[in-house]
Amino acid sequence: MKLLIVDDEELTRTGVISSIDWKSLDIDEVLQADDGINGLEAARIHKPEIILCDVRMPRMDGITMLEKLEQFLPDTVPIFMSGYSDKEYLKAAIKLKAVNYIEKPLNPTEIREAVQEASEVYRQKLRTHRGETLHSMETASRLALALATPYRFSEKVISELSQELSLYMGSDTCFTALIAKIDTEQDFSAPAIDDIYQNICNYLSNFHLQCIYAEKKAQYLVYFIFGSSMPQEATLDLIRDYISCQHQAYHKFYITAGGSFTGVSKAYQSYESAVILQQSSFFFPSGSFLSSSLLKDRDLRSHPPLPEFxxxxxxxxxxxxxxxxxxxxxxxxxxxxxxxxxxxxxxxxxxxxxxxxxxxxxxxxxxxxxxxxxxxxxxxxxxxxxxxxxxxxxxxxxxxxxRELQDSVQENQTIFLIKEYISKNYGNESLSVKDISSHVFLSASYVCTFFKNETGKTLNQYLTEYRMEKAKQLLADPRFRIADISSKVGYNDGNYFGKSFKKYTGFSPSEYRERIS
The missing domain is CATH 1.20.272 (Zinc Finger, Delta Prime; domain 3)
Known part of the structure; x- marks a missing residue:
């Protein structure tokens, strides 16, 4: 945290700074200013969480400074200090929600206690804001999902949620729905969806437009852009470019824009047209932004016919x-x-x-x-x-x-049948040499000898290696738990599977997953 000391007496400022172990109070930086005007400018630049401020100063007193500061740093916590036990100043400090009022001459113990209390007040404010923001975003998400539902089914919900968020959505509000489909399986660091959404909201405010969004089926982001008037085509082009740019970190994505419709009852029509375009997006290069107007010319494009069979x-x-x-x-x-x-x-x-x-x-x-x-x-x-x-x-x-056709020597048909049988039954824990020999109509002893002579491996060795390779594939997919993988490759005993896997790869299943993730 940062703390700003504002006092016109230099000895007071230096005395306070030197008398307190600020690190123990989680104060990383202590700033100072010699009057209200300079204090206001320092606060604007450095944005301190706590201000320790004298009441009476030349040019601008502490009360006036903090009244102005509330306009751009409403969460900063003030602590007043003064050599005057003046009731009027005390009332003003209370009105500004000062966390404490310290009388001069200053006592370091009182300062420590006041700063500790101010730190907790500031953290509580942050927790409250986070809770309010989270609730607001959840409500906005529910509203977006309601707009993505036929109006006759969602009219009441839309009315209630828009009122709760203080958003006007009436018969004269213009809506444009956008749907972004993103590849959720990619291994890379992308910005949080909420951060992208906030950037979009900030950008749209330049055009007096607002936005809410919701996630559907993890892979789809549904945005509703709305305002009091229909955006010009040039404006929509700028918005499309900006939103596409915001999703570039996902590498694989599509964005489709529905038509623009006036009236909250028609918001669903915009969403529906964006959904239809999502169907066509599959056939376009990743990163495409599709809208009805952009597809008009493509609809006339001729395509060679498919072969009959x-x-x-x-x-x-x-x-x-x-x-x-x-x-x-x-x-x-x-x-x-x-x-x-x-x-x-x-x-x-x-x-x-x-x-x-x-x-x-x-x-x-x-x-x-x-x-x-x-x-x-x-x-x-x-x-x-x-x-x-x-x-x-x-x-x-x-x-x-x-390539395999060119490099391979045709495999013995019996060996081929054995391998094929293993590929279909390796997940069966009870799979045995007897099962395999019965499948190819040979005795178990002959099959073992024949397989070893043809491949250089015993049947059990080949089966174990096959299961381990399958396990490696499954471990690459974080959706599967290790215990589930064990049973999928024919091991009901997880400990035995772990020992076998480590013997084959040199790593335990969890170590192997960490290395490839």
């Missing part, structure tokens, strides 16, 4: 090991979906799910083992923030497939 054509190209044909095919698919506002994301996701499955199937047909760390098709779809992400993941899989 795309998954069949893709499967045939893979079976023929035709890399150029696969790349041309995927280029045609990309051109169809890229920035296409006439299709829904699920249309593309359904097709790409089938294409990923085609690729997995061709691995099986050619008896090439799937990589143990491969993400399954459903997770790939869920973890793709944009169409570009999804398409690029398929391109990587294709590249890997043709």
């Amino acid at each position: 795309p998954e069949k054509e893709f499967q045939d190209l893979l079976a023929l090991k035709n890399l150029d044909g696969c790349n041309a095919f995927l280029g045609q698919i990309y051109d169809f979906y890229d920035q296409n506002t006439q299709v829904l994301p699920n249309h593309a996701k359904d097709l790409y799910y089938k294409l990923f499955r085609c690729l997995d199937e061709i691995y099986r047909q050619l008896q090439i083992s799937l990589p143990s760390d491969r993400e399954n098709a459903v997770d790939t779809l869920e973890n793709s923030f944009s169409f570009q992400d999804l398409h690029n993941k398929l391109l990587v899989r294709i590249t890997d497939f043709f």
